[in-house]
Amino acid sequence: MPADIVIGAQWGDEGKAKVIDYLASKTDIVVRYSGGANAGHTVEVGNQKIVFHLVPSGMMYENTISVLGGGMVIDPDALFDEIKDLESKGIKVRDRLRIADNAHVLLPYHKEMDSIQEESLGDDKIGTTKRGIGFCYTDKVSRWGIRMRDLISEGFYTKRLPLVLEQKNKVLENIHKKNPISLQEMTDYLRKVAENVRPMLINAPYYLNMELDSGKNILLEGAQGTMLDVDFGTYPYVTSSNSTTGGAIAGTGISFQHLQEVVGLAKAYITRVGEGPFPTELEPEAAEILRKAGNEYGATTGRPRRTGWYDVEVIKHAARVNGLTSLAMTKLDVLDTFDTIKIGVGYELNGKRISYFPSGEVENIKVLYEEMPGWKEKTAHVRNRNDLPKNARKYVETVEKFTGLPVKWIGVGPKREDMILGK
Ligand code: GDP
Ligand code: IMO
Ligand code: MG
Numbered sequence: 001m002p003a004d005i006v007i008g009a010q011w012g013d014e015g016k017a018k019v020i021d022y023l024a025s026k027t028d029i030v031v032r033y034s035g036g037a038n039a040g041h042t043v044e045v046g047n048q049k050i051v052f053h054l055v056p057s058g059m060m061y062e063n064t065i066s067v068l069g070g071g072m073v074i075d076p077d078a079l080f081d082e083i084k085d086l087e088s089k090g091i092k093v094r095d096r097l098r099i100a101d102n103a104h105v106l107l108p109y110h111k112e113m114d115s116i117q118e119e120s121l122g123d124d125k126i127g128t129t130k131r132g133i134g135f136c137y138t139d140k141v142s143r144w145g146i147r148m149r150d151l152i153s154e155g156f157y158t159k160r161l162p163l164v165l166e167q168k169n170k171v172l173e174n175i176h177k178k179n180p181i182s183l184q185e186m187t188d189y190l191r192k193v194a195e196n197v198r199p200m201l202i203n204a205p206y207y208l209n210m211e212l213d214s215g216k217n218i219l220l221e222g223a224q225g226t227m228l229d230v231d232f233g234t235y236p237y238v239t240s241s242n243s244t245t246g247g248a249i250a251g252t253g254i255s256f257q258h259l260q261e262v263v264g265l266a267k268a269y270i271t272r273v274g275e276g277p278f279p280t281e282l283e284p285e286a287a288e289i290l291r292k293a294g295n296e297y298g299a300t301t302g303r304p305r306r307t308g309w310y311d312v313e314v315i316k317h318a319a320r321v322n323g324l325t326s327l328a329m330t331k332l333d334v335l336d337t338f339d340t341i342k343i344g345v346g347y348e349l350n351g352k353r354i355s356y357f358p359s360g361e362v363e364n365i366k367v368l369y370e371e372m373p374g375w376k377e378k379t380a381h382v383r384n385r386n387d388l389p390k391n392a393r394k395y396v397e398t399v400e401k402f403t404g405l406p407v408k409w410i411g412v413g414p415k416r417e418d419m420i421l422g423k
Contacts, residue, residue, distance in 0.1 A: 002258060003220055003259055006020050007245065007263065008225025008266075009314065010266050010311075010314055010315075018416070018419075020058055021416060024064055024219060027058060029064070029216060030058030031204075033250075034071045034072060034251045035239060037082075038131045039054075040300035042414070045416045054075070055079075055082050055086060056221050057221060058221070065096050069103065076193040076196070077108075098200055099148055104137075105150075113176075114131065114134060126275055127237070129274075137240035137241060152194050168181060208252055209253070232244055234362055245262060263327070263408070264326070264328070266315055267329070268310060268331050277362035279347070279367050280310070281308040291304060310399065312345050312403060327406065327407045328408065329411065335392075338376075339373070341374050343370050343399070379392055379412045409421060
């Protein structure tokens, strides 16, 4: 059976969760493969609005199994708070959640280091979510990380943990003049975490490939977006993991041969939260109008999102690095009131036309725009693409023409049913 992927094609917050929730109705297993509690994935069903951070967004269906993949960095405090919150809202999580035993454990010192670094950088900060993401991945790559599987191995507490803490304390005490972490306190904390996660741990490559072979279908839930990918985004203003298709393979252990549909999620415009270059960003006054229209405030940190026009080069970049097979366009309804709508259709860099997203000098890009008349009509009630106002249909077709991809889902509101299906 196939595994499909939903990936952000912009700078995150594209409305991935809404499409995942939609597709999850026909899915057996939903797997998050990268990132951690930096994600904020909103699903609105009936009167309920749920923001998922670590738990996959397919949880609204009773029979769906959810997996936290090995490419993730998991903050146990954030996870248990989220499970508690979801269960208080009547969503049963514990029996349906599995955790890859090779996923990394994100600890309080990762969050502390993230905050210390951001504050010390002043105007040069990345604008992280301060969830400790970069520091946990740093430990993973420099081989000072702690994995979920470690927590249930006796030898870990007597041998590896003291060594890791000795290393951490050198940095905390000598460089940051902070109090050292107590081995006893950390041992007690991690033993408690171990008891909580033990029933949920799985060997993910074995479990997921076996389930696919036995006929189950899987949906891979992207977090962040292509332009925040540590390799393909606007480095260093990125997150610390691969949010792209490569990350989905490395972060789950699912064989690439299983991959089928790769859906690129993009708003009908574009937003970014945090620092870094943004070629189609609007000037402050116009940015505020679009921010208000789209209610563009972060689902995790509440920060105002920066806003801009749809950028075709960004989507083509995402199509290249992810192997996108289709697009979903969310928040078309947000443009309902605009007289004219612009769309970035090409770039010039240092006076020359370029047809790729450059890995540097992004701030020097000059965007070439096409301007289209708005439709000035409400679209929230539309369920069939042919019933969209003529100019809205034209807008979607223009995106298809420039990107070369079919737009298979169109979002016209935040709720599950506010969606137009099919090309
Ligand atoms: P994600 O991180 O990609 O899952 O997206 P977020 O949840 O951070 O942000 C998307 C926001 O847009 C959420 O508040 C959604 O409820 C909302 N949303 C998603 N699709 C649509 C849509 O088609 N129209 C409108 N108006 N809102 C939408
Ligand atoms: P979802 O999954 C939007 C941004 C942060 C910052 C940069 C690095 O909801 O789309 P980090 O805390 O990861 O070290 O921050 O990445 N960022 C996101 N922006 N949506 C997200 O997730 C994001 N996750 C991280 O704002 O610019
Ligand atoms: Mg989000």
